[in-house]
Amino acid sequence: MAIYEQQTGADQVQQEEHGASVRGAARWLVTSYAALAALLVAGIQLKGVTSITPEWRLAVALLAVLIALLATSTVIVSASRVLIAPALTWNDLVRRETKEMTRRPTTPAAILDETPPKQDPLLTELKWFTQIQPVQFTSPRDLREKLSAAREDLNSNPSDGLREQVLQYEQAAQACLQQANAWWSRQLYERLITLLKWSSTLIAVCILVFLWASRPPEEPAKVSKPFPVTVYLQGSKAAATAAKLDAACVGQVLSGWAVDGKINEPEVVTQPSGACPASRFTVTGELGVAVPVAAK
Incomplete structure (x- = not known):
């Protein structure tokens, strides 16, 4: 009976044995990430979002919050894939081997091509792993065929030697599956680390954008009571x-009072000076400057 057609010990790898340390590290990283994200989000007052003006600032603030939430959810989904033990089976290994074999060159021109086909990293690691096994095999497909043949021989001619051979093949199969699942756990962990780096940067940028959009530049203080200028x-x-000033006022230095408007551009009432009559106007940057003076 083929190895992939029955639930043997090789197909039922103990989930806590492979990649346990990897998942422990991932759990610690995700917990730390969640605590940091909660600390950052705690400083954002979402209840005041609707009061943001103008509308384009409100749109920017909401977009920043949406992107931060999507980044956080992506991290959670990726973390769940690391924290849950993987369960690669022989079908998965054989499927990867078949896919690699179909990429091998078959035509003379492809064979002479100096660029070698890309090797499957998992199968490459398993090839090295097989060299330390007590039984000889070159690939998952080769081990499956040898195990199937040994089982058929055992069924037709039972003997202690064949039983020992079948047991060795089954133990080698279980060891290969453990190695493959440990490798896959490491790959998921490395992807999670990369995702955490990018998502943390993205969330931090989103928070800064939200704070910028929710706190528009403060307007200059206004004149609350008249003061001399x-x-x-x-x-x-x-x-x-x-x-609406008289032409005779150009270039003059006038005394008066700031009575309204902004501190940096107040509306003033000036006293007459020479040919310049008393006037009321706003002192803009193009017109001049109003300097406060101590009241007498």
């Missing part, structure tokens, strides 16, 4: 005309 009108005549 000295206004230096350094702008052009066109800027004065736009502010």
Whole structure:
């Protein structure tokens, strides 16, 4: 009976034996990652999202949260594949071997090609592993055929020698499966490590983007009560005309009071100075600057 057609000890590898240390390390990494992610997310106040303005900032903030959640869920799914013990069977090994054989060159031109076909890394590792086994075989397919033949010989001509041979082949098959599953656990672990690096960076960037979008630049303080200022009108005549100032005020230094508007661009009421009449206008950057002075 073929090895893949019955549930033997070789097909029922103890799940806790192979890759246990790998899964333990993965569990520790995922726990640390989850704690760090929870600490970072705790600082984000999602309840204030709807108050974000303008709308494009709200869209950016929501997109950053969505990407961070998708990255976190991807890590959880990948971690579950590492934490759950893999269970490669002989069917999997034979399927990989068959796929590798179909990639081998068959035409003269392909055989003469200097570029060798890419080898399956698992089968390459098993080839080295077979050299330390007490029975001789070259591949999973070869071991399967030898085990099947030994079982047929044992059924037709029972003997202690054949029983010992079948037992050795079965033990070699179990050892190969354990090696294959340990290899697969390492591959999943390495993929998880790479994913953790990229996802951690992505989540950190998303958090920074969210904080930036949810906290728009603060507007300058506004004038809460009148205070004395000295206004230096350094702008052009066109800027004065736009502010509805008399042309005689251009280049003047005026005294007055800031009564409204922003601190950096206040609305002022100035006293007359020479030909410049008393005026009320906003001191923009194009027009000049208003400097607060101590009240007398």
